[in-house]
Amino acid sequence: MPGGAANLNSFLSQVEPRGDHVGLRAHQRFRQGNAGYDLIAVIDGALAIEATLPNGRRQILEFLLPGDIVTMASLLFPSPLPAVSIRAMTEASAVCLNHRAAAQCIREDYWEMLLAQTQVQLARANAHRLMIGHLDSTSRVASFLLSFALRTCGASQSNLHFALPMSRDDIADYLAMNSDTLSRIMMRFEAMTLIRRLNRHEVSVDDINALKRFTPIAPLLSMMFDRTRPPLAN
Amino acid sequence: MPGGAANLNSFLSQVEPRGDHVGLRAHQRFRQGNAGYDLIAVIDGALAIEATLPNGRRQILEFLLPGDIVTMASLLFPSPLPAVSIRAMTEASAVCLNHRAAAQCIREDYWEMLLAQTQVQLARANAHRLMIGHLDSTSRVASFLLSFALRTCGASQSNLHFALPMSRDDIADYLAMNSDTLSRIMMRFEAMTLIRRLNRHEVSVDDINALKRFTPIAPLLSMMFDRTRPPLAN
DNA sequence: CGGCCCGTTGAGGCAAGTCAATCCACGTGG
DNA sequence: CCACGTGGATTGACTTGCCTCAACGGGCCG
Numbered sequence: 001m002p003g004g005a006a007n008l009n010s011f012l013s014q015v016e017p018r019g020d021h022v023g024l025r026a027h028q029r030f031r032q033g034n035a036g037y038d039l040i041a042v043i044d045g046a047l048a049i050e051a052t053l054p055n056g057r058r059q060i061l062e063f064l065l066p067g068d069i070v071t072m073a074s075l076l077f078p079s080p081l082p083a084v085s086i087r088a089m090t091e092a093s094a095v096c097l098n099h100r101a102a103a104q105c106i107r108e109d110y111w112e113m114l115l116a117q118t119q120v121q122l123a124r125a126n127a128h129r130l131m132i133g134h135l136d137s138t139s140r141v142a143s144f145l146l147s148f149a150l151r152t153c154g155a156s157q158s159n160l161h162f163a164l165p166m167s168r169d170d171i172a173d174y175l176a177m178n179s180d181t182l183s184r185i186m187m188r189f190e191a192m193t194l195i196r197r198l199n200r201h202e203v204s205v206d207d208i209n210a211l212k213r214f215t216p217i218a219p220l221l222s223m224m225f226d227r228t229r230p231p232l233a234n
Numbered sequence: 235m236p237g238g239a240a241n242l243n244s245f246l247s248q249v250e251p252r253g254d255h256v257g258l259r260a261h262q263r264f265r266q267g268n269a270g271y272d273l274i275a276v277i278d279g280a281l282a283i284e285a286t287l288p289n290g291r292r293q294i295l296e297f298l299l300p301g302d303i304v305t306m307a308s309l310l311f312p313s314p315l316p317a318v319s320i321r322a323m324t325e326a327s328a329v330c331l332n333h334r335a336a337a338q339c340i341r342e343d344y345w346e347m348l349l350a351q352t353q354v355q356l357a358r359a360n361a362h363r364l365m366i367g368h369l370d371s372t373s374r375v376a377s378f379l380l381s382f383a384l385r386t387c388g389a390s391q392s393n394l395h396f397a398l399p400m401s402r403d404d405i406a407d408y409l410a411m412n413s414d415t416l417s418r419i420m421m422r423f424e425a426m427t428l429i430r431r432l433n434r435h436e437v438s439v440d441d442i443n444a445l446k447r448f449t450p451i452a453p454l455l456s457m458m459f460d461r462t463r464p465p466l467a468n
Numbered sequence: 469c470g471g472c473c474c475g476t477t478g479a480g481g482c483a484a485g486t487c488a489a490t491c492c493a494c495g496t497g498g
Numbered sequence: 499c500c501a502c503g504t505g506g507a508t509t510g511a512c513t514t515g516c517c518t519c520a521a522c523g524g525g526c527c528g
Contacts, residue, residue, distance in 0.1 A: 051360070051364055053364065053368055053369075053450050053451065054450040055368075055450050057368040058368075059363060059364050059367045059368050061360055061363060071353060073350070073353040073354075073357070074352075074353040074356035074357055074360075075357065075360065076357060076360055076361065076454055076458075081450070081451070081453050081454065082364060082450070082451060082454060111345035111346055111349060112345055114349055115345060115348055115349045115352060116307070118308075118349060118352045118353055118356060119305060119307040119308040119352055120307075121356055122308035122352060122355055122356045122359060123307070123308055123309065123310060125356060125359040125360065125363065126285070126295055126308075126309065126310055126359065127310065128363060129293060129295060129359065129362060129363055129366065130285055130287065130293050130316060132363065132366055132367045132410075133293045133366045133410035134287055134289075134291040134292075134293050134410060135287075136483075136484090137483080137484070167506070167507090168506075168507060168508095169506085169507095176366075176367035176368060177484075177485085178484080178485060178486080179506095179507080179508095180484090180485080180486080180487095180507095180508080180509080181483095181484060181485075183507060183508050183509080184508080184509080186508095187508075187509090199493085200493075200506080200507080216287050216288040216289050216315070216316070217287065217315070217316060219315050220310055220315065220316060224310075370515075370516090371515080371516070401474075401475090402474075402475060402476095403474085403475095411516075411517085412516080412517060412518085413474095413475080413476095414475095414476080414477085414516090414517075414518085414519095415515090415516060415517075417475060417476050417477080418476080418477080420476095421476075421477090433525090434474080434475080434525085469528105470527105470528095471526105471527090471528090472525105472526090472527085472528105473524105473525095473526090473527100474523100474524095474525090474526105475522105475523085475524085475525100476521105476522080476523070476524095477520105477521085477522075477523090478519105478520090478521085478522095479518100479519095479520095479521105480517105480518085480519095481516105481517090481518080481519105482514105482515105482516095482517085482518095483514105483515100483516095483517095484513105484514090484515095484516100485512105485513080485514075485515090486511105486512085486513075486514095487510105487511095487512090487513100488509105488510090488511095488512105489508105489509085489510080489511105490507100490508080490509075490510095491506105491507080491508065491509085492505105492506090492507075492508085493504105493505095493506090493507095494503105494504090494505095494506105495502105495503090495504090496501105496502085496503085496504105497500105497501095497502085497503105498499105498500090498501085498502095
């Protein structure tokens with residue numbers, strides 16, 4: 001049951017002509033109520049899956065980047081509370097399928113690919129549970145920075161210089177801490193010259209090995225997010 | 235993409251003759267190293283998926299009951315650290331398939347079912363992230379008791395009286411808190427006559443509505459764990 | 469009957485949350 | 499080109515929920 005990531009592109013090209021193309025502006029919310037979509041494939045930009053609890057707290061479950069595919073069944077739909085929605089971090093576009101369209105265009109051999117995608121997301125959710133369950137906030141921030149660097153640059157790059165398209169509050173809600181604490185920790189990392197904050201939404205990791213020493217799950221994150229590594233191989 | 239839970243049994247009967255039957259005693263650990271299994275279907279007893287971090291902390295990701303099916307790709311394998319394993323809470327038995335056997339016996343129409351199972355697990359992981367991320371410990375314990383009651387008894391029962399096959403430490407590690415705090419909270423619930431602890435491993439919920447008032451995600455848990463409700467319907 | 473393991477209780481400390489004040493980047497209009 | 503306004507980010511002072519660690523209790527087994 002290894003990843004069928006190789007045919008992700010063929011899947012997308014299959015899906016793209018039959019689905020609805022949805023464009024979102026930054027900060028715009030995409031509620032399921034819209035059209036009862038069952039499957040969303042991110043084409044461009046950055047999105048986040050977030051749940052808002054009745055007590056007002058917000059948890060961001062996942063940041064979605066181009067190539068990610070989400071099925072609604074794996075979210076908390078159809079639940080009135082907590083309200084789950086997808087929100088655009090930046091201007092973004094996605095292809096959406098409802099149940100009928102998905103049934104039509106998902107050929108037999110794509111089930112396996114869709115399963116692989118969902119398994120990857122479950123594995124990420126597991127890593128995330130370790131982070132918010134049993135790491136202190138410094139380790140959580142280090143883990144986040146590391147995974148985002150690996151996800152967008154890959155480990156082979158010498159200069160890890162990447163965009164954080166979301167706000168500090170979004171990151172804090174992903175890491176289950178508050179943005180004050182997050183800010184303090186990022187300042188500390190900069191003072192230690194592990195990172196440089198080029199501006200609000202751009203970071204450069206100057207000492208990735210030192211950063212790795214701050215998180216006990218570094219090997220896990222490397223395996224899971226490094227895009228220059230063959231996906232799921234060994 | 236609705237749940238194919240209806241043919242879960244036919245899937246199991248298909249799988250059972252071709253897989254390895256593994257019996258486990260209570261507390262026994264089932265390491266993936268054993269035989270490189272790719273898929274495990276729980277037949278009997280209770281198991282737990284747990285990850286141990288290099289810092290010594292342990293996170294229980296999921297309690298597995300009969301009927302649950304786990305694919306290894308969705309765990310954190312194959313990672314040396316953190317070490318993920320499956321451990322038996324009680325005497326238990328399971329059917330295990332390696333990659334070859336799975337490929338042979340998973341008929342085309344089972345991919346959809348396997349996808350549905352994985353989606354359910356991802357949805358549970360999402361609920362779990364809300365719990366450990368943004369609920370205080372009292373709400374977490376209430377959420378756990380509620381979900382276990384619903385999962386094993388269903389909401390239609392009048393007397394919710396069920397077994398907690400795992401130790402206090404296991405529950406605490408699932409809820410990302412320590413067992414001292416868990417103990418205090420369960421004592422408090424008993425003092426409020428919400429629950430009765432019949433013995434170490436048996437609980438009766440006497441006032442389920444009061445229990446529900448302690449957790450902001452009660453409707454979500456009802457939908458997700460109530461076994462008397464049609465699975466994923468609506 | 470006695471040891472052991474698991475669970476429960478108590479006292480004290482600390483990491484992180486809260487709330488308020490300030491700062492800064494950036495866009496706007498004079 | 500520069501003053502101004504705005505919203506996000508940063509900082510500081512204070513508070514607190516939960517963890518820690520150690521002691522106690524009570525079933526359960528040999």
